Amino acid sequence: MSESWESTLREETGAWAERHLLRTLIPAQQAGQTVLIREGRRLLNFSSNNYLGLATHPELGMAVAESVSQGIGGVASRLIIGHNEETEALEREIARFKGTEAALLFPNGYMANLGLLSALLKPSDAVFSDQYNHASIVDGIRLSGAQSYRYRHLNLDHLEVLLKRADAKGAKRKLIVTDSVFSMDGDVVPLSDLVQLKRKYNAALVLDEAHAAGVWGPGGAGMAHHLGVAEDVDLHMGTFSKAFGVYGAYVAGKKEWIQYLLNRCRPLIYTTALPPVLVAAIRASLRLVEAGDNLRRDLHERSAWFRQKLQEAGLSIGGSTTQIVPLIVGESELAIKLSQALAEEGVLAVAIRPPTVPEGQSRLRFSLMATHTKADVERAVAAVLRVAEQGAVR
Numbered sequence: 200m201s202e203s204w205e206s207t208l209r210e211e212t213g214a215w216a217e218r219h220l221l222r223t224l225i226p227a228q229q230a231g232q233t234v235l236i237r238e239g240r241r242l243l244n245f246s247s248n249n250y251l252g253l254a255t256h257p258e259l260g261m262a263v264a265e266s267v268s269q270g271i272g273g274v275a276s277r278l279i280i281g282h283n284e285e286t287e288a289l290e291r292e293i294a295r296f297k298g299t300e301a302a303l304l305f306p307n308g309y310m311a312n313l314g315l316l317s318a319l320l321k322p323s324d325a326v327f328s329d330q331y332n333h334a335s336i337v338d339g340i341r342l343s344g345a346q347s348y349r350y351r352h353l354n355l356d357h358l359e360v361l362l363k364r365a366d367a368k369g370a371k372r373k374l375i376v377t378d379s380v381f382s383m384d385g386d387v388v389p390l391s392d393l394v395q396l397k398r399k400y401n402a403a404l405v406l407d408e409a410h411a412a413g414v415w416g417p418g419g420a421g422m423a424h425h426l427g428v429a430e431d432v433d434l435h436m437g438t439f440s441k442a443f444g445v446y447g448a449y450v451a452g453k454k455e456w457i458q459y460l461l462n463r464c465r466p467l468i469y470t471t472a473l474p475p476v477l478v479a480a481i482r483a484s485l486r487l488v489e490a491g492d493n494l495r496r497d498l499h500e501r502s503a504w505f506r507q508k509l510q511e512a513g514l515s516i517g518g519s520t521t522q523i524v525p526l527i528v529g530e531s532e533l534a535i536k537l538s539q540a541l542a543e544e545g546v547l548a549v550a551i552r553p554p555t556v557p558e559g560q561s562r563l564r565f566s567l568m569a570t571h572t573k574a575d576v577e578r579a580v581a582a583v584l585r586v587a588e589q590g591a592v593r
Contacts, residue, residue: 219531220552231255231444233570235547242547243575245565250414250522251494252570253487254444259480266479277472278461285478292485293449296420297435301457304478306470308409308438308448309335313342314466315405315434315450316376318459320345325370327361329353329377331384333407336376346370352381353518355392362400373402379422380410383556383564385516385523390423394431403433413442414498414522418489443484447473494569498522501576502567508580514587525551525562526583534561537586544582 215221228236231254235244253259266285274280286304293302305311316339320326325346328336340347346368348361358375365373375397377388390406397404408421416424421437423429434456439447450460460467502522509516515527526548528534534550541548541563548563556562567576 219535233568233572233575237542237547240542240545242542242545243571243579244547245567245571245579246547246549247568248410248441248566249444249568250410250442250498250566251419251444251488251491252568253442253484253491256444256484256487258483258487259444262479262483263476266475269475269479271476272474275471276468278468280472282472283475283478285475285482286472289478289482289485290449292482294451296418296485296489297437297449297451298420298424298429299435299451300454302449302451303457303460303464303467304473305448305450305467306473307440307446308333308407308436310466310470311436311438311448311450312336312407313339314464315436315460316340317342317465318463319343319403320374321371322346323371325365325368325373327358327365327373327375327402329381329388331381332376332378333382333409336378336407340376345374352384353386353388355389355396358393359396359400362396362402366400373400374405375402376405376407378407378410380408380415380521380523382410382523383551383562384525385519385521387422387520390426390428394428397431404431405434405436406432408435408437409441409448410521410523412437413488413491414495419491419495439481439484443481443488445480445484446477447481491569498567498569501569501571501573504573505565505567505576505580509583512584512587514583522567524565524567526565527560527562529559529561531561534563538563540586540589541582544585546579546582548579 212221225237231247231249233244234241290302290304294300312335320343322344325348326340327348327350328340330349330352348365350358350361379388406423411422413419415422423432434450434452436450439445506516506519506524517525517527519525528537531552534552538548538550548565551564552561
């Protein structure tokens with residue numbers, strides 16, 4: 200006799216709860232602002248990806264209002280019905296922003312990574328992925344059926360060992376894919392060294408700039424531009440849902456690569472196009488990002504001070520050098536306890552637990568915004584130190 204679905208689901212969720220790994224949804228108001236309301240509390244928001252604070256910028260609202268006459272919903276796949284002039288203009292603007300020949304607009308970053316990897320890679324190819332890459336990269340590789348090699352986080356010596364191994368096994372083509380800024384650790388890939396390996400082993404390079412675009416590089420073009428190696432990246436992926444404060448994603452690169460994706464990328468071919476109101480908001484946000492040097496300066500200064508104070512207190516922030524700062528505490532139960540204690544202090548920093556991070560590396564993920572004031576950051580640091588002194592961190 201087969202098992203009951205309800206009983207097995209209850210058993211599994213119960214096991215997650217015992218291990219402090221069960222997740223629940225919690226309503227929040229004003230989630231894009233530096234202060235939000237959650238479970239009746241007003242909390243300093245250190246859990247948003249709204250890095251430049253643009254999600255509530257009035258110019259985005261104005262752009263949406265002006266575009267409503269074009270429609271607020273999607274109509275069909277772009278390959279079925281075509282696309283409006285605003286979408287075509289946005290893709291030209293993305294290509295200019297990234298310094299590439301062409302670009303494609305996607306509904307979100309997950310679909311972009313899933314689509315580009317499953318479209319490009321074949322079972323005869325070898326793909327090399329950082330251990331801490333985003334889940335969308337992992338799933339795109341799985342769908343592709345390519346020979347998968349997962350190298351230790353930021354360990355390019357290990358990557359080279361695997362590149363040699365793939366050559367020995369006769370891989371037809373090789374592709375390296377990595378985040379530029381890692382979303383749960385806030386550390387940065389050594390891109391210049393990675394590019395040298397790419398050249399040495401005749402591999403392609405796909406770079407996920409989701410947490411770097413808008414924040415790093417001239418005009419916010421991304422980490423590859425910040426480090427001066429953008430021309431060595433074959434495909435740049437980024438999102439409009441973080442520093443840009445809107446929604447959607449892009450893939451940018453040479454025309455041949457983009458043309459191929461247009462014909463083979465299933466999440467693009469079989470998905471309704473982004474509605475005109477979102478396209479208009481993205482175009483407005485892109486202009487704000489490119490003119491946002493002062494926002495980037497403030498964000499970098501606040502983040503550096505925040506990291507310094509936590510390190511001086513002897514707290515573990517891993518290898519973070521960006522606006523994403525993990526406070527690594529180890530066990531899931533302790534991460535939850537710390538998050539709850541900080542909420543009592545008026546600060547929101549959500550506990551991140553397995554499988555999002557490895558076992559034994561549960562943490563609080565602090566993400567700073569350019570719109571956090573110096574007083575906001577000082578208050579958050581003081582709250583963390585008080586909680587640590589009370590024994591919540593050990």
